[in-house]
Amino acid sequence: MKRLLFFVLLAVFFVGCYKYPDTSQLSTNFVVLTNYDNTADFTSYKTFVLPPYVGLISATSNDSTLDPQYGDQILNTIATNLTNRGYTEVNNNHSADLGIVATAFKDVTIISGWYPGGWWGYPGWGGCYWYYCGYYPIYPPYYPTYVYETGSVVVELVDLKHIPSNEAKLDVIWTNWNGGALGSNSTNLQLALNAINQGFTQSPYIKAQ
Amino acid sequence: MFRRFIYFLIAIPLAVTANAQSGHYASGFSQMFDFAWDVNIPINNNFTNKVSWDGFKLEYRKMINHDLSLGFEVNWAGYKEYYPTKTYQIPNGAITTDFYTYIYTLPLALNVHHYFEAGKMIKPYVGLALGAMYSEQRIYYNTYYSNDYNWGFLVRPEVGAIFRFSENSNVGLLVGARYSYATNKQSTFKINGLQSVGFQLGLVFMQ
Numbered sequence: 001m002k003r004l005l006f007f008v009l010l011a012v013f014f015v016g017c018y019k020y021p022d023t024s025q026l027s028t029n030f031v032v033l034t035n036y037d038n039t040a041d042f043t044s045y046k047t048f049v050l051p052p053y054v055g056l057i058s059a060t061s062n063d064s065t066l067d068p069q070y071g072d073q074i075l076n077t078i079a080t081n082l083t084n085r086g087y088t089e090v091n092n093n094h095s096a097d098l099g100i101v102a103t104a105f106k107d108v109t110i111i112s113g114w115y116p117g118g119w120w121g122y123p124g125w126g127g128c129y130w131y132y133c134g135y136y137p138i139y140p141p142y143y144p145t146y147v148y149e150t151g152s153v154v155v156e157l158v159d160l161k162h163i164p165s166n167e168a169k170l171d172v173i174w175t176n177w178n179g180g181a182l183g184s185n186s187t188n189l190q191l192a193l194n195a196i197n198q199g200f201t202q203s204p205y206i207k208a209q
Numbered sequence: 210m211f212r213r214f215i216y217f218l219i220a221i222p223l224a225v226t227a228n229a230q231s232g233h234y235a236s237g238f239s240q241m242f243d244f245a246w247d248v249n250i251p252i253n254n255n256f257t258n259k260v261s262w263d264g265f266k267l268e269y270r271k272m273i274n275h276d277l278s279l280g281f282e283v284n285w286a287g288y289k290e291y292y293p294t295k296t297y298q299i300p301n302g303a304i305t306t307d308f309y310t311y312i313y314t315l316p317l318a319l320n321v322h323h324y325f326e327a328g329k330m331i332k333p334y335v336g337l338a339l340g341a342m343y344s345e346q347r348i349y350y351n352t353y354y355s356n357d358y359n360w361g362f363l364v365r366p367e368v369g370a371i372f373r374f375s376e377n378s379n380v381g382l383l384v385g386a387r388y389s390y391a392t393n394k395q396s397t398f399k400i401n402g403l404q405s406v407g408f409q410l411g412l413v414f415m416q
Contacts, residue, residue, distance in 0.1 A: 019263075019287045021309040021349045027294050031351050035302035151352075180351040202296045202303040 030151070030180040030195035034203050040173040042206050045161060047088045049096035050075050055103040066104045070189050074102055077193045078155060081200040086208030097161040099170075104192075105152040106182070152179040153192040155199065157206075174206065235276035235324040236332050237373070238415035243268045243383045245411020249286045252404040256346060257288040257310045266409055270322060278322045282338065286405070288312040308350035314403065316342040316363050316391065329376050338365040342391035346398050361393030361403065371413050379416060385409040 036042075054071035056063050065071065078100055079089055090096050157174040178195035182188050200206060247264035251257060264287065270280035294307040318340030325333045342363040347356040369385025391403045 018313065019289065019311065021289065021291075021311070023349065023352070025291070026309070026349070026351060027307045028351075029294065029306075031353065032305040033302065034304075038301050179353070198296075198305050202305055 028181065028191070029198075030153075030178040030191050032195045032198045032202065033175075033177040034199050035175045036203065036205065037171065037173040040159065040171075042173070043209055045087065045097035045159075046208055047090045047096045048079075048082050048098040048100060048157075049090055049092065049160075050079055050100055051102065055101070056106070057103060058106040060107040070185065071102075071104075073189060074104075074153065074192060074196065075100075077196050078102065081197065082206075085200070085206050088208075097159075099158040099160045101154075101156040101158060101172075103154045105154070151182040151188065151191075152177065153195065154178070155196055174203065176200075176203075233275065234272045235326055236270075236272060236278060236322075236334070236371070237329065238272070238379075240269070240271040241371075241413050241415040243411050243413040245383055245385070245409040247284050247286060247407055247409050249288070249389075249405040249407040251288055251312075252406060254288075254312075254400070254403065254405075256398050256400055257290040257312050259288060259290045261286040261288045261405075263287065264407070266411065268320075270320070276324045278324070280320045280322065281318070282320055283315065283317050284407075286314045286407075288314075306350045308348050310398075311345075311347040311349070312403070313345045313347075314342055314391070314405075315344070316340060316365070316389065318363055318365060320365075327370075330373050331370055332373075333370040334368070336367045336369070336387075338367065338387075339363065340365075342389075342393060342403070344391070344393045344403060346395055346400065348398070357395050357397070359393045359395055361391040363389065363391045365389045369409070371415075373415075379414065381413040381415065383409060383411045383413045 053068065054066040054074050056066045066074070082098075082100075083089065087098065155176040155178075156172050159171040159173050163170060176196065176199035178192060178199065180191065243266070245266045245268075247261075247266045249261040249264050251259070251261075264285055266282060266284035268280055268282035268284075270278040272278045289309055289311045291309050292307060294305065296303050296305040316338075318338035320336050320338035322334045322336035327333050340363045342361050343358065344361065345356060345358040347354055365387050367385055367387030369383060369387075371381050371383050373381040386406070386408050389403075389405045389407060393403050394401050
């Protein structure tokens with residue numbers, strides 16, 4: 001009995017020894033992760049087209065689009081970065097080389113990988129990707145598994161130039177995942193804009209020439 | 210911390226219960242229990258290079274002949290380091306963030322010690338411990354963390370001495386130093402073996 005008590009006390013002691021960081025000391029900036037398709041030649045694309053809105057996936061909102069007062073600034077930031085890299089914005093998605101998908105995630109935790117069909121489990125998924133209903137995105141097989149949770153904004157570049165005629169799929173050639181703790185809406189927006197800018201900064205291969 | 214200390218005050222008398230004769234051992238005891246503060250300096254570790262100041266060691270030794278003891282020990286160390294915001298290249302991409310890295314180590318080892326005659330008050334020794342080491346590695350970034358754990362084989366030579374508070378005292382001071390090498394590996398965090406130099410200062414309870 002004494003020995004048992006001794007080991008119980010030891011176990012309690014060790015469990016109490018874990019140290020945890022003071023996360024308030026960590027930067028509030030979003031974590032910025034980018035991945036690209038290493039078979040894609042980014043200089044072969046010359047034009048891009050923006051979506052009309054930023055998608056919203058949230059467990060606490062029925063809206064499927066982000067409020068335009070925030071979403072438009074996200075789209076403008078993406079457009080500015082692409083324009084600065086030599087791409088030209090067009091309004092017709094059928095003539096654009098690149099399509100942009102921008103999605104905000106709030107109050108949800110979804111784990112998704114590169115595998116085809118990963119998007120099908122998203123709440124609010126309507127069966128359409130980009131303007132192509134019935135299509136699904138294809139990610140390079142070496143992409144990591146993403147965790148989309150509270151405070152994530154994801155930007156993707158989709159290859160519209162090489163859509164296979166016999167398969168309902170679109171190749172995603174660049175993914176920019178930005179995530180972190182949320183604050184007020186204005187704070188979140190600025191964090192998202194900063195993160196998108198950083199996503200382009202750390203992706204110098206995105207250039208038209 | 211105070212609560213942990215109380216636990217140990219309770220636990221120590223339970224651990225040392227034998228009543229063997231100690232006079233004819235070079236160590237001056239037939240068995241002992243010690244609890245020591247354990248400061249560890251990591252060596253050649255790319256994950257965390259900061260000193261662990263709040264580790265500790267628990268140990269039991271029993272003499273098996275005149276100058277040799279066998280024992281068991283467990284100790285704990287936690288290392289942490291902060292890395293400011295930076296962009297890191299990863300295969301087919303990059304990541305920008307600041308983060309904390311943590312390593313927790315929990316070695317469990319059997320040990321053997323040889324004692325030298327140096328008077329009644331001072332008992333120098335050399336020792337070797339072999340065992341297994343559990344280690345957990347974590348990275349904290351923003352609101353997220355990634356972690357992994359692994360086991361490795363442990364080798365740990367050491368030197369030290371026990372200082373009795375008086376000739377008739379069954380309590381003394383332990384001062385020790387040792388080198389540890391464990392084979393723990395973690396490819397993502399680029400950990401290929403964990404090494405450290407540790408220094409111990411603690412109380413010894415002898416019979």
